Structure formats: C-alpha cells, structure tokens
Amino acid sequence: MSSLLSKKEVIRHREFRFLGMAAETNNQAEFKGEGVIPSLxxxxxxxxxxxxxxxxxxxxxxxxxxxxxxDETGAYTFALGTEVVEGHDVPSGLEEWVVPESKYVVFTTRRGPVQEVVVEAWQEIWEWSKYNERAFQFDFELYDLRSVDPMNGQVDIYISVK
Structure with missing residues (x-):
C-alpha cells in the first residue's frame, strides 16, 4: 500500500497553551460508533x-x-480548541493545558474531505506506530487555512515521539 501521507522528519515544537472543550474516550468505543469524538x-x-x-x-x-x-488501546482525553496566550480566565465548560516543548513526527494528510483524510491518516499512523516509539504525551491535529474547505482540506497531525 502506498502512503497517502507525507511524513516529515522529527521536529521540536515549542511549548504552547491550549484551551478547549474535552471528553474522555478510547479507540475501541470510537470504532464501534459509541465514542464521543463526532458529538464533540x-x-x-x-x-x-x-x-x-x-x-x-x-x-x-x-x-x-x-x-x-x-497507548492507542487505552483511554485518553480528546479536546477541541485552539492555542491561546497566557493570562486569562477559563470560560465555563472549557479546559486549559500547557503542551510542553516536545519532539514530534508531523504527518500531513492528502487533500480531500477532511473527515475522510484524517481517518486515513490515523490508520497509517497506527501502522507506523508498530515500528516507532510514540511518547503518548500530547498529540494534535492542526486545522489551519488549508482545512477551511471541509470537502478539500489538508491537516497536519503531530505525533509525540520519545
């Protein structure tokens, strides 16, 4: 199977603050359609x-x-939000994290329907994970100007590595 993703080398990403809404889930529930990600x-x-x-x-x-x-078989927190500057009140219903500086491998999806290309990307990342050491600290998907059109978007997925 040829790769649908472009994969960059390991990079260091600076620390940043994240604010968003969150829920706990696991991949088994998500695969069975009993997860929280679509409703979030x-x-x-x-x-x-x-x-x-x-x-x-x-x-x-x-x-x-x-x-x-x-690891990918256990529970985790999934959150949707954005990067923020320090020094503000956290609105009700939202949570804040400080994502530390870390090493990441960045995967870039192909262009296409965002829901489809992100699922494809994760399938490939799980395959890649069998042979590479993930840190399972903070991973994130970045939806920037390239993903404004949900039918023809592109997303970067940052996977923390040891």
Missing amino acids: WSDFYANHVLERIPNKINSSMIALYTNYES
Whole structure:
C-alpha cells in the first residue's frame, strides 16, 4: 500500500497553551460508533466554541489528544480548541493545558474531505506506530487555512515521539 501521507522528519515544537472543550474516550468505543469524538465536533461548531475562546493566537483549530492511560488501546482525553496566550480566565465548560516543548513526527494528510483524510491518516499512523516509539504525551491535529474547505482540506497531525 502506498502512503497517502507525507511524513516529515522529527521536529521540536515549542511549548504552547491550549484551551478547549474535552471528553474522555478510547479507540475501541470510537470504532464501534459509541465514542464521543463526532458529538464533540458537533457541539464545538453548534456552540461556536472557537468564537468564545479568549486570547486566541490565531484562527487555527487544534484537536488535542492527551492524558493517555497507556497507548492507542487505552483511554485518553480528546479536546477541541485552539492555542491561546497566557493570562486569562477559563470560560465555563472549557479546559486549559500547557503542551510542553516536545519532539514530534508531523504527518500531513492528502487533500480531500477532511473527515475522510484524517481517518486515513490515523490508520497509517497506527501502522507506523508498530515500528516507532510514540511518547503518548500530547498529540494534535492542526486545522489551519488549508482545512477551511471541509470537502478539500489538508491537516497536519503531530505525533509525540520519545
């Protein structure tokens, strides 16, 4: 199978603050259609969460994966939000994390329907994970100007590595 992703070398990404709405889930529940990720995305848009987040750095959206119980088989926290500057009150219903400086491998999806290309990318990342050491600290998807059109978007997925 040829790769649908472009993969960059290991990079160091600076520390940043993230603010967003979060829920705990696991991949087994998500695969069975019993997970929280689709409803969190719906709520995020329906409740205009991005507009409610104070002190945004830019208009990019981030899907954050953290609080890993173990690896891709365990529970984790999934959050939707954005990068913010320090020094603000956290609005009700939102949570804040400081994502430390870390090493990442950045995967870039092909252009296409965002829901489709992100799922494809994760399938390839899980395959890649069998032969590479993930850190299971903070991973995130970056939705920037390239993903404004949900039918022809492109997303960068940052996977923390040891």
